[in-house]
Amino acid sequence: MSKLWSGRFSADTAKEVQNFTESISWDWQLYRYDIQGSIAHAGGLRRAKILTAQEYKKIVAGLKSIERDIAQGKFEFNTALEDIHMHIEAALTARIGAAAQKLHTGRSRNDQVATDVRLYLKDKLILLSGQLSVFCTALLAQAEKHQTIILPGLTHLQIAQPVLLAHHILAYVEMFLRDRQRLADLYSRVDVMPLGSAALAGAAYPLDRRAVAKELDFAVISENSLDAVSDRDFLVEFQSAAAILMLHLSRLSEELILWNSAQFDYVELADSYTTGSSIMPQKKNPDIPELTRGKTGRVIGNLINILTVLKGLPLAYNRDLQEDKQPLFDTVKTVFDCLQVLTGLWRTIQFKPAKMAAAAAKGFATATDLADYLVRRNIPFREAHAITGRIVHYAIEQGKALDGLTLPEYQRFSPQIAKDIYKAISLAGSIQSRQIYGGTAPAQVAAALERARKRI
Ligand code: ARG
Numbered sequence: 405m406s407k408l409w410s411g412r413f414s415a416d417t418a419k420e421v422q423n424f425t426e427s428i429s430w431d432w433q434l435y436r437y438d439i440q441g442s443i444a445h446a447g448g449l450r451r452a453k454i455l456t457a458q459e460y461k462k463i464v465a466g467l468k469s470i471e472r473d474i475a476q477g478k479f480e481f482n483t484a485l486e487d488i489h490m491h492i493e494a495a496l497t498a499r500i501g502a503a504a505q506k507l508h509t510g511r512s513r514n515d516q517v518a519t520d521v522r523l524y525l526k527d528k529l530i531l532l533s534g535q536l537s538v539f540c541t542a543l544l545a546q547a548e549k550h551q552t553i554i555l556p557g558l559t560h561l562q563i564a565q566p567v568l569l570a571h572h573i574l575a576y577v578e579m580f581l582r583d584r585q586r587l588a589d590l591y592s593r594v595d596v597m598p599l600g601s602a603a604l605a606g607a608a609y610p611l612d613r614r615a616v617a618k619e620l621d622f623a624v625i626s627e628n629s630l631d632a633v634s635d636r637d638f639l640v641e642f643q644s645a646a647a648i649l650m651l652h653l654s655r656l657s658e659e660l661i662l663w664n665s666a667q668f669d670y671v672e673l674a675d676s677y678t679t680g681s682s683i684m685p686q687k688k689n690p691d692i693p694e695l696t697r698g699k700t701g702r703v704i705g706n707l708i709n710i711l712t713v714l715k716g717l718p719l720a721y722n723r724d725l726q727e728d729k730q731p732l733f734d735t736v737k738t739v740f741d742c743l744q745v746l747t748g749l750w751r752t753i754q755f756k757p758a759k760m761a762a763a764a765a766k767g768f769a770t771a772t773d774l775a776d777y778l779v780r781r782n783i784p785f786r787e788a789h790a791i792t793g794r795i796v797h798y799a800i801e802q803g804k805a806l807d808g809l810t811l812p813e814y815q816r817f818s819p820q821i822a823k824d825i826y827k828a829i830s831l832a833g834s835i836q837s838r839q840i841y842g843g844t845a846p847a848q849v850a851a852a853l854e855r856a857r858k859r860i
Pocket of ligand 1: 427513514517725
């Protein structure tokens with residue numbers, strides 16, 4: 405097949421070179437954005453009187469018919485035509501003839517592909533941020549449903565202090581709302597139109613770039629043509645925000661895997677969101693969180709990928725930049741799929757409050773509350789900490805929990821301790837005492853739920 409750029413060549417491209425350089429295998433996904441960009445560019449050419457009204461109309465109709473055919477799977481892709489831009493231009497020429505030959509005036513694939521990728525990502529940012537909201541809503545619904553369940557909060561994976569399950573879930577909502585904010589922040593740096601930069605030096609035609617940007621719904625136009633065709637910072641930002649988001653999904657997944665183990669036994673995952681083992685009939689495996697944790701590696705890899713592609717590039721466009729798309733498409737799909745399937749999993753998860761409370765009752769989770777009790781009786785915190793340490797040591801020796809010690813036993817360590825100690829060191833008493841903005845007291849958590857609902 406003769407190439408659109410074959411003029412200065414006297415020999416055909418070697419087959420292996422064709423296979424090595426093509427990108428149509430994956431960049432066909434940009435077809436909608438490529439056509440959108442071409443229609444707007446044609447509008448610019450029309451206004452600059454490079455296209456007649458008639459030619460413009462033919463181009464637009466031709467591009468729309470190509471879009472329909474691709475959408476319906478009726479379009480044939482061929483590696484000889486390299487990429488999506490060449491495919492669409494060749495098809496347009498086949499369909500409408502001469503007018504199509506004028507479309508690439510004042511444009512290069514360099515500003516074209518940069519425009520396509522930005523249009524694509526703007527769309528996907530809205531999609532992903534919507535999916536994040538859906539996911540947060542599923543998390544919030546579980547938190548609202550379980551406002552009285554207590555579980556042990558951990559540090560070093562050791563029992564630390566009791567917290568409300570709703571408080572624990574809301575910690576993740578915070579992470580995901582930050583992720584949504586990050587996507588919104590970077591949107592403005594994606595929302596810049598490169599068209600008019602042409603190959604690298606700017607178009608040699610009086611194209612009204614602002615009018616084209618308006619038609620494509622770009623907020624601003626790029627300032628510098630060299631930068632516009634070689635800038636992929638916005639992909640680094642996106643990959644970075646996506647990697648952080650996956651990191652959060654992975655941490656949540658890790659907790660679900662632990663909670664689902666026989667050792668923790670805090671949750672029951674729905675049959676429809678788990679899988680079995682081919683050899684061990686008793687198994688019900690948490691494959692969704694495990695795969696999410698695993699796929700996090702891919703997305704972090706995609707961030708390193710784009711950073712490494714960009715790090716040694718001189719201005720302006722270099723073919724290396726073609727390598728930006730596979731990791732981009734992969735990240736978009738991976739993040740979307742993980743969010744979607746984890747939303748289903750969260751909607752169907754069952755919690756086991758008795759198991760959580762039993763775990764919270766172990767491990768001296770309210771030892772800090774005992775120290776705080778002594779502080780309220782005018783003992784300096786450091787001293788209270790030491791007394792409590794001695795009590796815990798004694799309780800361990802006796803094989804007792806804190807609430808298993810008698811009052812005379814307590815008073816041996818401090819005469820300040822009275823009967824009300826038992827309330828102070830109960831799980832409910834401990835939770836109740838964390839009456840501070842951002843703390844786990846029921847009233848604070850109820851208010852936090854209310855605020856989170858509004859923010860989502
Ligand atoms: N397929 C190319 C890419 O994805 C399009 C731009 C090619 N430009 C060029 N001068 N070879 O980056």
